[in-house]
Amino acid sequence: MDFDTTELSERKKLILKSIIEAHIKLGEPVGSKYLMQEANIPYSSATIRNEMAELEQLGYLEQPHTSAGRVPSELGYRFYVDSLVQQYDMTTKEAAELNKMLSVKMSEIDKILENATKVASAITNYTALSLRPRPSSITIRRYETVYLDSRNFVLVMIASTQDTVKTKNVKLPFDVTKEDIAKLSEVLNGVLSGVGIDNINISLMMRMENEMPDCPELVGIVVKSIYETMNELGAEIKFEGVNRLLQYPEYKDIDKLQKMLSAFEDKNDIVKAVSTIDQSDDETKVFIGSENMVKIMDDSTLIYKNLKLNGKTIGAIGIIGPCRMDYSKVLSTIDKLSDEINHLCENNLVPGALREDKD
Amino acid sequence: MDFDTTELSERKKLILKSIIEAHIKLGEPVGSKYLMQEANIPYSSATIRNEMAELEQLGYLEQPHTSAGRVPSELGYRFYVDSLVQQYDMTTKEAAELNKMLSVKMSEIDKILENATKVASAITNYTALSLRPRPSSITIRRYETVYLDSRNFVLVMIASTQDTVKTKNVKLPFDVTKEDIAKLSEVLNGVLSGVGIDNINISLMMRMENEMPDCPELVGIVVKSIYETMNELGAEIKFEGVNRLLQYPEYKDIDKLQKMLSAFEDKNDIVKAVSTIDQSDDETKVFIGSENMVKIMDDSTLIYKNLKLNGKTIGAIGIIGPCRMDYSKVLSTIDKLSDEINHLCENNLVPGALREDKD
DNA sequence: ATTTAGCAGTCAACCAAAAAGAGTGCTAAA
């Protein structure tokens, strides 16, 4: 720390910068060999070692133990932040993305659901989730089919709003030809491209059947798949209180927790688990362990209940926790909560609040 | 699994229920001895063991390994949920609490901050935080003093809105008597009880000084402490994306993470770290490791920036992550974000939106 | 017929010692 005022040599700066950036990337102590080989420092490892030893003496680096590489000290990071780091300029695309995210507005129902989810998590002390189906905002831009064999094909759907591609394996109870499947995609693109879920009706289906004289039975089966996919694509799932799971020993195993969380990120699996269930049912549902659930969550329990307003399902609220959860408390919380939300909605909502809002 | 239709004996039900509830409570396999001694099952451990063996054969229990106790199987939980668990009835107090939580409404600025925090966390992939000072809503209901020695005493403040009690150790640059300190609490309760931060003015301070002829110098020092406390009490801090920290190896150590999270829960430490800083400064601040920070977070970095609207600080937004964070990205995100929020506020806010809303 | 006491058997959890591996500091040569 003696030479505080002395400027570091360019080589020292280069090495320090490389060490810090390597450490930021890898999270591990950085050795001389690594710097030479991977960070392309044009000196031998011995030279680098000497420089590192001096940087350590100056207080910019630390050694966790004798036989480890170097790690930046706080002073090192400070120097990096103050002098070494170059300003990262957002691309216009990134800036636009940020702006878009910032200006998203929530509908009244979304707010209620979000609030309810927070409350549920706080009261039960588990992770809570809300599911908000809004299939009406979803349309399929393009359909593709891939023939597998006479009784199986893959239906590929490209959604228009998001850049999401969904595939469904379709199993048939009768034989079809490669041509039937090819024709199918033509017809789908002709009739259903850009059509929302609410607008798929008998008339459209009959039109498609007419256009496929060789195999009209296909239509019904395929439309069912499309229906399911739109439901999945349109669903929004949100979590609150994920961190609460940390306190339970079953999630002390970081790996398990990680898997769980990435299952959360993916959404689709959970959406499927929740939304396949009969939408009209308004009882509280309990999924214990592997019952009907995603593989990943095989020692967790999901409890959820649909929320209704004027007989229409506006979403669902649920709790996720270890199998050994306090069922009594969770069940009563969910029930009470759904009651209260119903009241709240009936009393406070302006008539139009149920309408979907366009973003 | 043979006797699916056969009813379980009452004794088996009792044992199964006890095992499940013990396991829910403890999270560990339950042994026969525990059931006899702690769960008050009126049979010997041998008898319980026999019953447990049968319950296992029937599929309600499982054994992680030969010399462990029993754990409920999924079927066991299922049976418990369907037949054994008794409905928990919320007390009216709990129900009221739930109701209160549900009906909390957010102000416009809170929404903006919350949204910004989410965006910040999503973009940087670290945990984001927002700080919202609203000291004007805080008053102190009662003051107590505890004399330590001639130059030290403790100031105890009981807030009126929340049930929070705050203590401050006050160090004096001169000697006082036990009587001075006792008198101080009298005067404080007489003059400052129920007074908000905005209403503490010179006139009140002079009144207090007059009421304490023996030691008027105390007033200035104490009021400063009270000021700080009100600022702390009134601050609201919220986190988004806590789970993102899980992916960084420095937080793989569950204990460290837990500590971090409970520091989050406590808020006060972080509030102190953030709000002690000169409020008027609107540069981005970087706290690396132990720099000025709470002990707990000594290998994390906090980057934050005050958000201003019409020259008034409306809150702060920040990022928390490992010291080896991607400074470049975080710095630019925070800057860009605060710019955007300023725009958003200026363009979208109705004039009254800055006013504090009463809950 | 049911319950209980007692004992041998099993397996995870814990701890200490040994082996492996990674990276350094230093010396001597280039």
Next chain:
DNA sequence: TTTAGCACTCTTTTTGGTTGACTGCTAAAT
């Protein structure tokens, strides 16, 4: 001034043995 090479240090992983908890079973007691 830089580099090659080697001995040294300290963590990490592996191994082996000990401990402790709980069971299942058998034989005695109710």
